Each structure stands twice: as structure tokens, then as C-alpha cells.
Amino acid sequence: MEQDGTAIDLETSLGYLLKEAASALRAAMEDVLRPLGMTITHYSCLELLAQRPGLSGSELARGAFVTRQSMNTLLQHLEREGQVSRPAEAAVGKVLPTRLTPRGRGSLAKASAAVRSVEDRMLAGMTETERSDAFRSLTSMVRSLRQDGVAVDGD
Amino acid sequence: MEQDGTAIDLETSLGYLLKEAASALRAAMEDVLRPLGMTITHYSCLELLAQRPGLSGSELARGAFVTRQSMNTLLQHLEREGQVSRPAEAAVGKVLPTRLTPRGRGSLAKASAAVRSVEDRMLAGMTETERSDAFRSLTSMVRSLRQDGVAVDGD
DNA sequence: TGCTCCATGTCAGAAGTCTGACATACTGTC
DNA sequence: GACAGTATGTCAGACTTCTGACATGGAGCA
Secondary structure: OOOHHHOOOOOOOHHHHHHHHHHHHHHHHHHHHHHHOOOHHHHHHHHHHHHOOOOOHHHHHHHHOOOHHHHHHHHHHHHHOOOEEOOOOOOOOOOOOOEEOHHHHHHHHHHHHHHHHHHHHHHHOOOHHHHHHHHHHHHHHHHHHOOOOOOOOOO | OOOHHHOOOOOOOHHHHHHHHHHHHHHHHHHHHHHHOOOHHHHHHHHHHHHOOOOOHHHHHHHHOOOHHHHHHHHHHHHHOOOEEOOOOOOOOOOOOOEEOHHHHHHHHHHHHHHHHHHHHHHHOOOHHHHHHHHHHHHHHHHHHOOOOOOOOOO
């Protein structure tokens, strides 16, 4: 039971460091979104819809890195609150294209500014080289990890 | 409501890319840990204890990037299952130093091997330059984001 | 000593997300 | 046309984590 070879050194593990960075970003985003009564998934959903109106629930789920069931719960909530709108029935297939309402756009404007301040702070603490290195290496990490079926929506 | 300046371009956002990479890693780890009946936080807790025996609940929480309340729930569960042990009362202060039991070490051995396979796959898909670039830029991101109070345990 | 401040452990309840399951609709393959 | 395979939306239930709150113990300071 004492094989040293199987242990993972957390101090030098790239996976641990990635988790640490993601955790720091998540905490910082939650800090600025909480005063607005918004969660990260909530914000992500609105931001995705602003950039690509008409996205389906499943597409939004993939873009926000949650299951389509979780996104469905959120969408029903947002629809009741009047932040998004969906047709009662699908025009074609089962896909229900979702769109932002003016109210949703208003919520997003505040949230987007708050999130931008976090991202700006993050970028301000990095050199130009570090930024492009981060972009390149993170892209490579994603590609490596996606080799087999490791989709978020795993059913 | 239509200020283009406030929107965040998800395609080029380093924050979004970081979340994407972390999500891919999380999904890959869950895929290999689920057959072992273990969650990521569960595994993280055991791995931390293996490297630094006697860690307190709060310290484990910080190391696993969850609140101390969540870690407490997990520790009570692990204690009932006989994977970790804690003294009934604190020797000094309120701190309850936690240690792995032989059973816990056994669980960790399997989990650690599984997680290592994921990390190896990730690293195998990256060049040596990308690995060191990732380490450097992620460290910089963490430092930038930690500037103000963005601790995991936020109370 | 007495006081304030901070860290820890814990309980209770709420919120978010997940897995499992089902019905339905499109796609391509024979 | 018939079929299997895949994708979507949804419901139900369970699990994990979170926020809020409280009590306790140590550290620093007047």
C-alpha cells in the first residue's frame, strides 16, 4: 500500500494548478455576480444568448459546461422571470430556440461589466507573453483531454 | 441596451478557455473515478492527507477548493466508512488532525492510478514548451486573481 | 486580566447540479 | 418505407455544495 510511484505531487501537478486557477476565477466571478443575484451559469447562459441568439437548451448546456437537465431547470426559471423567451412548441424537431428579452439584456449588461472587471484584473496581472502562452497551452490541454468521450453531457 | 463594448467575446476570452479546460479535466477525472465510487473532492481529500498527514478539516477544504462545511460533511462520511480517522476531541484548540486509515490508503492507491492516467493523457498531448508555458501562465493567473479577498472559504 | 479579532468545527436549511429514465423527432442506412 | 442510431426536452429523485449561524479556542494588544 505504500508505493511511492502512484502518488501525485500536488505541488507540481498541472491538473491541480488548473483546478486552482479555475477555482480562483470562479470565486472572483461569484463575488461580483452575487450582488446582482446571479450565478455563473446564469450569467453564462445570458452571455451565450447575446452572442448567438436562438441557441437551444442543449447547446446552451454545452456552452456553459453543465448538463442539459441543469440548463433546462435554469431556463424554466429565467423564462418565469422574463429574462428569456422560448416558443411554446418547436417549429421543427424538438429544438426550442431561446432568445433574450429586453429584461434579460438589461441583466446581462450589468453582469457582463462585472465579469469584465474580473477578467481585466486577471489579464492586468499577466505579461503579454503569459497571456498568449496561456491561450496556447490551455487550448492544447483541452484538445488532449477531449480525445475520448469526455463530454459534459454524458448520456 | 446594445453597447457592444460591454460584451465579452467568448471565443477569445481567457476566462472562458480556462473554464473549458477545467471542465474537460473534471469530466475526465469523474469518468475514471466514478467506477471506483469516488468523487473528485473525495479523491482530493485522500491525496492531500497522503502527502500531509494530520491536516485539519479547514486546511483540507482549502486544498480541495471547497468550503470547510462541505469538507466537514465529506469527512464525517469518510470517517463512518473507515477511510480516515480523527480524534474525538482536539488535543489543542479546536483543530482535529485527520489521518488516513489503511483502508483509506487502499482507496487512494486505486484512485491515484486512475487520476494519473488522466493527467498523463493530458500531458502526452502537450509539447514540453506548452507544459512549462501552462505552468507559468496559470501561476500568474492565480496570483492576479487572488489580489483581493477571493478566498474559497468566504466568511 | 480583559478585550477584540480571527480561525475552526459543526448544525440546519437552501440552492444548484447530477444521474436515470422516458417520449419524441431527425438522420442515414438498408 | 423500415430501421437503428442519435439528439433534444423534460420529469423525478438523489447528491453535493453552498450560505447563514453559532459556539469554542487561540493570538494579539491595551
